[in-house]
Amino acid sequence: MKLFKRNDLLVIIAVCVVSIIALVPSLVGGNNKTLTAVISVGGEVIERIELDENTREQTISLDSSPASYVEIKNKKVRFVNSECKGHQCEHYGWLEKPGNTAVCLPAKAVVIIKGEEPDIDVLAY
């Protein structure tokens, strides 16, 4: 007696292949190609904003002391009008590429652009 007909075998192989393909993302992790501005205050991520054509222009008030503000426009992000001494955070200018980082030290606020899998794990500077 034959356990499988040819068509049964094809169905079984197809099920296995589809299942393995479905498992791949959870085994190797996703690969986010969209740029995302990750905003942290005191080490905690408070906002993740995708930077694409549909992202609306906005200025976000961060819950920090001193007060700090982040502007998002044209797929870019920067600190603006922060109430820290020296306004060093504003000198970073617009961030638009993966890995670009701006920090407001007094407010303990960090903005970093995340994107495709980076070529570099860490920058020695």
Add this chain to the structure above:
Amino acid sequence: MTENAKKRGRFFFIFSVVIFCALVLILIIWDAVKPDEIEKNNVVMGTYASFNIKGKKPDEAYSKIYSEINALENKISWRIESSEISKINTLLSCETDNYIYNYIDTCIGVSKSSSGAFDISLGALSDIWGFSDNEPVLPDAKSIKNVVNKYGWEKIVCKDRRVTVPEGVKLDLGAVGKGIACDKASSVLDGANAKSAIISIGGSILLWGKETFTVGIADPSNSSAAMGTIKLSDCFISTSGSYQKNFTDESGTLYHHILDPSTGYSASSGLLSVTVICNSGLLSDALSTACFVLGYENSLELLKEYNAQAIFITQDNELICTDELKGQVNIINDIYTENAR
């Protein structure tokens, strides 16, 4: 339906269920064994720090590292009145805890080996340059001369856990503070269920665990980008460069924060940056400063003594690596070339 067709159908059903269960089991096991990963961006010791930790309960490891670093800052920052360093600077003689004593003693060792190119007694010099407050100014020559005559690592006396300095000497561990913080982080990770970690505190880096990472070497002409990359694991990395904390005067002369203790002015040894790789955060910080002041040729003995490797970038845009790193930097920005000497 024939008997054979029924059997085939039942076998097909059981086979599918077994495959499905096996896949679910794989997912459950994978979820149980795969390391969790956290990435935190924060401000510690007055600088930007990133913490990327993989392993079991990485949040716990991060919290412990964060509190250890804050405790460290409270002990070694001259800005904090109650710190051990402030007490020494104020009282001029003070008993310290073992850790602080060892940090100072190790720093003095590097000072001695580098003929004073690295010196933790320069606090007053940094003050008059305004680098301590991130508001740099060019001091007049007389002020610099006055300060230069007062400091000097050989004037620091360490004995029986007591540190004594003469009046006019202000200890400043700022050049090694972030490296010591990386040492602290490494100790925490040693006792945690971590698998691997990258910790960067103001540019002082800890690569912890067996995983190999791609490290970018900052481009002196654009320090937010890399001029090249190198694969490294399980080490501490520190970079000193003239592209940070600098200013130009009216004549266009560039002044930067790495001060040459012998002159009191910004170090000028033909380098744009030095990246040091070794097995201690404190030492990688101290050695990168010392090597920047000494220049390539004069650094080689010092690096050998501490079993450290380094990547030098010269003002001619040449990359010079010590023996173990030769040919390992993948240059991205082609204005730089590796000198094979």
